[in-house]
Amino acid sequence: MSATASGYGFIGLGNMGFGMALNIRGKLPKETTLNVCELDEHRRMEFKEQASAYGPVEVSNSPKELAGVSNVILTSLPFANAVADVFENPSTGLLAASPKGSNKLFIDLSTIEVSASLAVGEAVAKSEAGVFIDAPVSGGIPAADNGTLSLMVGGREEEFDRALPILEMIGRKESIFYCGKAGAGLAAKQINNYIANVSFLALGEGMNTGIRFGLDPKILAEVINAGSGMCWNSLHMNPVKGVQPNSSASRDFEGGFKTELAHDVTCMAVQLMDDVGAKHVLGNVIKDVYDRALESPHCKGKECRSIYRLLVEDDGKGLGTTKIE
Known part of the structure; x- marks a missing residue:
């Protein structure tokens, strides 16, 4: 299906989904309808008000209703359970209105567990709906x-080719x-995020050590x-804070x-890592x-x-003993 085909749907107008759906509406042909589904009434009305300047926008009351009028459906949801419910709920889910042979293209933009995504993919395959x-x-x-x-895509290559015009x-x-x-x-994204998080912790340890020794943090950087x-x-x-003007530290995180x-x-x-039997030294660290960060003010x-801040705040919840200036 080309990017000019009719029948597009987007579910989940959260912090990320709102902008993605707005870009899709802006880049679709003006006569093509974008159908959206979102639990937050204020959010969906705000989206319709902004997006309607680019072409028709219709609000669906459930994923099932949206699937009835959409052939290409994108989902951007916060948790695996939400993704599973949106697809598999027998009363309101996408697959409840996607009959066998309907050849729909489902693109899940969510960051969820690989195993959960595979389970949803298997449900779609079993339904033969697309x-x-x-x-x-x-x-x-x-x-x-x-x-x-940036997007990282998993699936058969012909499915990626079909989705590419939409992803662009x-x-x-x-x-x-x-x-x-x-x-x-999902595996590629999670591995990348893991490496970034580990490297940032090492960077923080190094900067904290340098400051405690008396090094100028800008020179150390x-x-x-x-x-x-x-x-x-x-x-x-x-x-x-003060080393790089555009870092999140400059905004007090x-x-x-x-x-x-x-x-x-x-x-x-x-x-x-555990699922595939890959050894890890830093994973649990x-x-x-x-885990501590979730409990720290x-x-x-x-x-x-x-x-x-866990390295430099001394409140019984951190990891270190020095104070932030």
């Missing part, structure tokens, strides 16, 4: 709003990766970025990718750090790199 791919996204709310997300409405062409079989997109310790976080997200979300994707990555509800 095809399912996992296509988790990366880049945060600004990229969702700007249509410049929300992501940069050069940052849309076909990762392989079903679940491969320059040394790291000119040496083998350099990583994406050291280049862009130094945890010490407000906004961005929340601690709770980083905790969840880290747990997913460690679960994936980083899980423990994020310095990190709860904050941007995920606020875990640096």
Whole structure:
């Protein structure tokens, strides 16, 4: 199905979904209808008001109702249970209105456990209602709003080819990766996030050590970025306020990718390691750090790199003894 076909649906107008759906509506032909489904009434009405400037938008009362008028359906949901219910609920789910041979294309943009995604994909295959791919996204709310997300896709290659014109409405062409079989997109995203979270913790430990020794944090940051310790976080997200003006530390860790979300994707990555029998040394360590972060007033509800505060705050909940200036 080409990107100009009629019958598009989008479920989940949350922080990420709102921008993605708005980009899709803006890039579809003006005469094509975008059908949306969202539990939050204020959110869906706000979306319809904004998106209707680009063409027709209809609000569906359930996934089942949306499936009745949509051939290409994208889902952006927070948890595996929500994804399973949206697809498999016998009364209100997508598959309840997707008869055998309807050849629908289901694109799940959610970040959930690989095993949960595979189970939903199997339910779709069993229904013979169409095809399912996992296509988790990366880049945060600004990229969702700007249509410049990165996407990692799992499924059969012909299904990826069919989905690509739609994915290019929300992501940069050069940052849309076909990762392989079903679940491969999620696996790639979780592995990447895991590495980023571990490297950030190491960066925080190093910066805290340097400050305690008496090093100038800006000079230490320059040394790291000119040496083998350099990583994406050291280049862009130094945890010490004042070192990098655009890092989350400069905003006191407000906004961005929340601690709770980083905790969840880290747990997913460690679960994936266990599921495939991959040895890990740091998996349980980083899980423990994020478990503590969920209980810390310095990190709860904050941007995920606020875990640096566990190293430098002494309140009985942290990991260290020095104070933030």
